[in-house]
Amino acid sequence: MITIKEIAERANVSRTTVSRVLNNSGYVSEDARKRVLHVIEETGYVPSAHAKSLRTKKTKVIGVILPKISTETSSRLVNGIDDVLAREGYQILLANTNLHAEKEIEYIRLLKSRNVDGMILSATNVQPELIQEICQLKIPFIMVGQQAEELTSVIFDEYQAARDMAGLLIKKGYEKIAFIGVDEADRAVGYLRKKGYLDAMKEHQLPVEESWLQKGIFDIDSGSECMKRIMESADSKPQAVLAVTDRLAIGALQYLRQNGYSVPDDVAIAGMGGSELSKYITPGLTTIDFSFEDAGREAALLILQKIKGEHGTGINRKVRYRLVERESI
Template identity: 60%
Template sequence: MITIKDIAEMANVSRSTVSRVLNDSGYVSEDARKRVESVVKETGYAPSEYAKSLRTKKTKVIGVILPTIQTETPSRIVTGLGRELSKHGYQILLANTDHDKEKELEYLDLLKVRQVDGIVLIATNADAKLMKKIKEINIPIVVIGQEAEDVIHVTYDDYRAVRELTRLFIQKGHEKIAFIGVDESDRAVGYYRKKGFLDEMAAQGLSVEKTWVQKAIFDIASGHEAMGEILKYANKPTATIAVTDRLAIGAMSYLKEQGLEIPTDMAIAGIGASEMSQYMEPPLTTVDYQNEKAGEEGAKQILASIESRPFQEKLVMDYRLIIRGSV
């Protein structure tokens, strides 16, 4: 494998001169520069990132920690991240926790040891333990999808989106509206989406039965189960907001099993603009977050931070309602 030593010999200069040409730093005569560039081109020489990194302490690698790559939100964000990072010569080192929260902390340590230039956390819960570890490792960090104090973060306007969804139902004449959420330890999906729902209902003078508000987990089966719980009682709602498309799809499958018509007997909406949402029967009303763009923006901010340029600590992505046959 060719090294800078070989290039220097071929171009009749020293390694310092080759380095000056490659990095466009310091004085180099035009003659010497041309000779070096010619040799580099004809040999296809590229310097070792490892040797460079040892000296410059930069790796051009960003670590990305996520609970799964198999769902749309994380995979879209990673796509956006990768698109922007590769424009600047950076690569993604993937750290998949497989939903194991402890692994998140382990990966932060591992990525520090691997000297990544920055770390992006996707679909995390920014709890005290995580925030403490983030402060400790002292690497530029971006959190995507969750608020994080004193850390660059890109979020979606969960609160406003759900308020608007709720308003949509009310405008369509619904007064009894149910809600399928997740644990509020997930501030974005669990807390703010619920708060948006409850605040809009209160603002419209509409009450919410305790039995209409269910807590699920992030899978289709638990949406199914939650709808079952909602419909167990006499005072039944006529519409349901689920905090993810998966939960909505699970709920829909329960309704169909019970012979109930969507949206005639129950209107329903989700969040996430999953591909599946489009092909449900009827097609599911949903909120489209700009996940790929969130990834791109996250990449821009972390690069600005790494390269000591001004950055925005907080970005809130826009969203749009996709109104379909389920409402």
């Protein structure tokens, strides 16, 4: 590989001068600058970012840890992050946990060893070991999707969103409303959304049957299964169902249609997530559109702030959401 030393020799100057030309710093005569630039052009020389950041302690790289790469949520989040970071000359180093929570810590260490200037974690949990690992990290860190007192995070008001959605169903006249959730270890999606639903039901003095509460995982088939369990075991069939993700809702929808139920006439369905699917499916799925791009942009802005020195912790940025009412309710 061609190095700064070779450029210096060819241009008949010192490495120092080449470095000055590269960084537009210090005094360089027009003559020397021209010679250097000419040699660089000629050779196609590109300075090694490694050597540079070994010295400067800056990499212009942000590590992004995702629970899964190919989901709409992750895509949109990364899109927002990149939108802001690219403008500032930063790049994204990806880490994918594939939903293995223990890999989060592993990747935090790996990214640290790679000297990233900051990290953004799309979190699925707030286990104390994770929080502790992050706290002792001396690198700017932003958590997205989950809240932790000690950290700077970008979150949605999951509780209120779920409560709003349940409220909307109730306002529409539905009283027997089932719920498809996920594991409560995921505090944001599992715990808070469920609580929002339960509190809305309680507020309106509506009973909740045990069999109406099902727990699935993050995919469409799981939604079908949950819906099946609800319809097969419920003493009294629900008139509506609130699923904590659009994919679960769509799975539920599929099950109902395949079993001769009409949506929303027999059972109404609402999801959460504002997925593209929700818009184009028939009937249109009522959902909550979380602006993941905004969350990504917000996270990127916060990390840039931190890199620039404004060290605040315990900051919480709430990103807005929108209720989208469509034909499924």
